Amino acid sequence: MTTAQGVPMADDQNWLKAGARGPSLLEDHIAREKIFHFDHERIPERVVHARGYGVHGHFELTRAIPEYSSAAIFNEEGVKTPTFTRFSTVAGNKGSPDLARDVRGFATKFYTKEGNWDLVGNNIPVFFIQDAIKFPDLIHAAKPAPDRGFPQAQTAHDNFWDFVSLTPESMNMIMWIMSDRTIPRSFRFMEGFGVHTFRLVNEKGEAHFVKFHWKPKLGVQSVVWNEALKINGADPDFHRRDMWDAIEMGDYPQWDLGIQVFDEKFADEFEFDVLDATKIVPEEQVPVEIIGTLTLDANVDNFFAETEQVAFCTQNIVPGIDFTEDPLLQGRNFSYLDTQLKRLGSPNFTHIPINAPKCPVRHFQQDGHMAMSNPKGRANYEPNSWDGPMDDNREPRGPRACPMRGFTSYEAPVESPKIRVRSETFADHYSQARQFYISQTPVEQTHMANALTFELSKVERMDIRERMIGHLRHIDDDLAKEVADGIGLEKLPEKVPVARKPITDLPESPALSILKNSPKSFKGRKLGIYIAEGGDAKIVRALIKAAKDEGSVTEIIAPHVAGAKLSDGKMLEADEKIDGGPSVVYDAVAIVMGEDAAKNFAKDKPSIDFVNDAFAHAKFIAYVPEVMPLLEGAGVADRMDDGFVNVSGGGDAAQGFIKTCRKLRHWDREAVKKD
Numbered sequence: 214m215t216t217a218q219g220v221p222m223a224d225d226q227n228w229l230k231a232g233a234r235g236p237s238l239l240e241d242h243i244a245r246e247k248i249f250h251f252d253h254e255r256i257p258e259r260v261v262h263a264r265g266y267g268v269h270g271h272f273e274l275t276r277a278i279p280e281y282s283s284a285a286i287f288n289e290e291g292v293k294t295p296t297f298t299r300f301s302t303v304a305g306n307k308g309s310p311d312l313a314r315d316v317r318g319f320a321t322k323f324y325t326k327e328g329n330w331d332l333v334g335n336n337i338p339v340f341f342i343q344d345a346i347k348f349p350d351l352i353h354a355a356k357p358a359p360d361r362g363f364p365q366a367q368t369a370h371d372n373f374w375d376f377v378s379l380t381p382e383s384m385n386m387i388m389w390i391m392s393d394r395t396i397p398r399s400f401r402f403m404e405g406f407g408v409h410t411f412r413l414v415n416e417k418g419e420a421h422f423v424k425f426h427w428k429p430k431l432g433v434q435s436v437v438w439n440e441a442l443k444i445n446g447a448d449p450d451f452h453r454r455d456m457w458d459a460i461e462m463g464d465y466p467q468w469d470l471g472i473q474v475f476d477e478k479f480a481d482e483f484e485f486d487v488l489d490a491t492k493i494v495p496e497e498q499v500p501v502e503i504i505g506t507l508t509l510d511a512n513v514d515n516f517f518a519e520t521e522q523v524a525f526c527t528q529n530i531v532p533g534i535d536f537t538e539d540p541l542l543q544g545r546n547f548s549y550l551d552t553q554l555k556r557l558g559s560p561n562f563t564h565i566p567i568n569a570p571k572c573p574v575r576h577f578q579q580d581g582h583m584a585m586s587n588p589k590g591r592a593n594y595e596p597n598s599w600d601g602p603m604d605d606n607r608e609p610r611g612p613r614a615c616p617m618r619g620f621t622s623y624e625a626p627v628e629s630p631k632i633r634v635r636s637e638t639f640a641d642h643y644s645q646a647r648q649f650y651i652s653q654t655p656v657e658q659t660h661m662a663n664a665l666t667f668e669l670s671k672v673e674r675m676d677i678r679e680r681m682i683g684h685l686r687h688i689d690d691d692l693a694k695e696v697a698d699g700i701g702l703e704k705l706p707e708k709v710p711v712a713r714k715p716i717t718d719l720p721e722s723p724a725l726s727i728l729k730n731s732p733k734s735f736k737g738r739k740l741g742i743y744i745a746e747g748g749d750a751k752i753v754r755a756l757i758k759a760a761k762d763e764g765s766v767t768e769i770i771a772p773h774v775a776g777a778k779l780s781d782g783k784m785l786e787a788d789e790k791i792d793g794g795p796s797v798v799y800d801a802v803a804i805v806m807g808e809d810a811a812k813n814f815a816k817d818k819p820s821i822d823f824v825n826d827a828f829a830h831a832k833f834i835a836y837v838p839e840v841m842p843l844l845e846g847a848g849v850a851d852r853m854d855d856g857f858v859n860v861s862g863g864g865d866a867a868q869g870f871i872k873t874c875r876k877l878r879h880w881d882r883e884a885v886k887k888d
């Protein structure tokens with residue numbers, strides 16, 4: 214080892230002292246350098262989206278779209294553009310648990326041949342607010358209260374619901390965040406959305422509006438709330454571990470990039486303003502066209518250097534892509550650049566490898582803290598004569614020589630008075646919230662009602678609870694009643710007054726439901742097999758094989774981490790001891806043990822929890838008749854339904870079980886209040 218100056222060190226474990234037991238000497242430049250550097254290791258965490266997880270990958274274009282955009286990345290089919298994607302939660306600090314009920318960030322930096330394009334999106338296609346100036350209020354309300362410094366990473370508190378109940382424009386987003394979208398099974402099972410309407414501009418300078426979508430190849434999937442609470446205890450890194458493991462195993466997650474393209478005419482005729490980020494354009498109205506695939510295929514080498522230092526900026530766009538006048542997007546274009554300076558400490562954050570474009574960079578920005586790429590030569594201003602006069606037949610240089618090759622803003626006509634108002638066209642806050650709710654299955658609607666009940670039960674002020682129900686009444690009266698009942702209100706509160714009556718009674722949009730679009734595959738999921746002494750070895754092997762054939766993963770759980778001796782007399786090593794491998798971290802479970810062992814564990818708390826939770830979270834459960842004593846001990850023996858599969862038949866039965874698992878959950882087990 215050397216010092217930071219490259220000087221070889223003989224000892225970096227003992228401070229220079231005056232005598233073995235004497236005072237430490239300030240002279241010790243080696244100790245001081247080590248401590249000095251340590252003292253300065255932290256940089257400010259992101260003001261939002263602090264907890265994140267980044268991965269490398271590439272984007273491959275499968276359909277060129279020159280008719281819409283001149284961007285290089287959208288014109289060369291088959292070309293792979295390197296990418297870096299960072300997933301995140303929004304409200305929690307850097308050390309908060311992965312499975313908080315929260316929106317997930319889904320930000321991708323594309324290192325294109327014409328510069329970096331950052332698509333800084335979320336896993337929900339709408340947002341809480343319509344104007345960027347309200348963002349600090351929203352985030353202050355969602356984050357821990359300033360006096361007490363809690364609650365951390367959750368919205369179930371007075372300040373958040375106070376703010377949203379006074380902010381009707383957030384109602385559509387509230388429906389989304391109270392759905393299971395905010396408790397995703399992992400990053401690999403989430404959609405992503407650019408949220409705002411952007412512009413695509415072609416060679417001729419013609420523009421179309423566009424909304425960007427990421428569609429996960431593994432399908433969208435979420436956990437249930439009680440499961441999320443327990444996962445956060447069992448494994449606060451559940452989502453990042455899942456991503457790390459999948460990539461290390463070579464099971465690279467993929468998303469298709471889809472675009473919804475529409476023109477001014479559609480925008481003019483559409484029921485809502487396409488510049489309003491609290492609204493979607495339903496996929497049934499403008500279909501999503503798939504144009505390429507993102508593959509995440511490499512974990513970072515260094516978390517700080519890459520995940521922490523990556524600086525996404527919404528203003529990073531490339532020729533062929535342009536902004537719209539969405540007031541939320543316009544505000545973001547200021548905020549992201551500004552915040553990077555605070556976080557990374559220098560305008561030269563673009564020199565950090567993870568942020569540096571992978572194409573040539575030429576400009577006359579210079580100096581500043583930590584300037585790492587410094588041009589040679591005398592010219593540092595434009596125009597200049599140092600590159601030779603323009604008429605000496607040399608390749609023309611600089612924007613003035615060939616403006617067509619560079620970024621030009623779309624010439625959208627603007628002529629208006631300066632006013633501080635919200636557009637009238639943004640005024641309907643309930644129609645799409647209702648559309649989202651009525652598009653869900655009864656199971657999903659029940660989850661939403663339960664989530665609202667949970668959150669409002671944590672709100673102490675009665676007037677805030679009532680005001681929220683007053684909003685729900687504009688969305689769906691049955692939902693409002695269910696939540697009012699759930700929080701024990703005797704009388705249904707009055708509807709809150711609205712600025713304008715909702716303008717439309719929109720049809721259902723099946724694309725908005727997770728369960729209506731369920732993937733019907735157990736690929737990429739995880740089966741937990743709880744084994745103990747005397748378990749049938751053939752059955753365990755058959756389950757492992759069936760899961761592998763499906764493209765899923767198995768983990769062995771046993772009473773001891775050393776494993777258990779199976780019927781063939783051999784020890785099978787365990788991945789987890791039962792206390793460390795609760796069923797909440799698996800998508801489905803199997804229990805294979807000898808009868809004596811099952812009797813033994815029938816009173817064992819972690820074993821009972823394993824069964825009970827799997828049952829309560831509507832998971833499929835494979836079993837052999839020998840484990841009935843444990844199922845009885847857990848109190849589920851007399852409630853066994855089609856979600857329990859007897860796999861004592863061996864190979865075929867194991868395959869049959871994995872096929873059953875393709876339905877992902879046995880929702881019939883859940884009490885649903887409506888049909």
Ligand code: HDE
Binds near residue numbers: 260299319348544
């Ligand atoms: Fe962000 N947001 N945001 N945001 N946002 C940040 O930038 C901001 C919004 C999103 O993995 C910050 O680098 C404003 C919408 C993601 O590094 C900050 C407004 C959407 C990430 C900021 C919004 C997002 C951020 C904090 C209202 C979905 C994490 C650290 C106008 C389309 C990126 C940082 C990463 C991060 C500001 C609203 C997504 C402060 C002012 C809408 C995924 O600049």
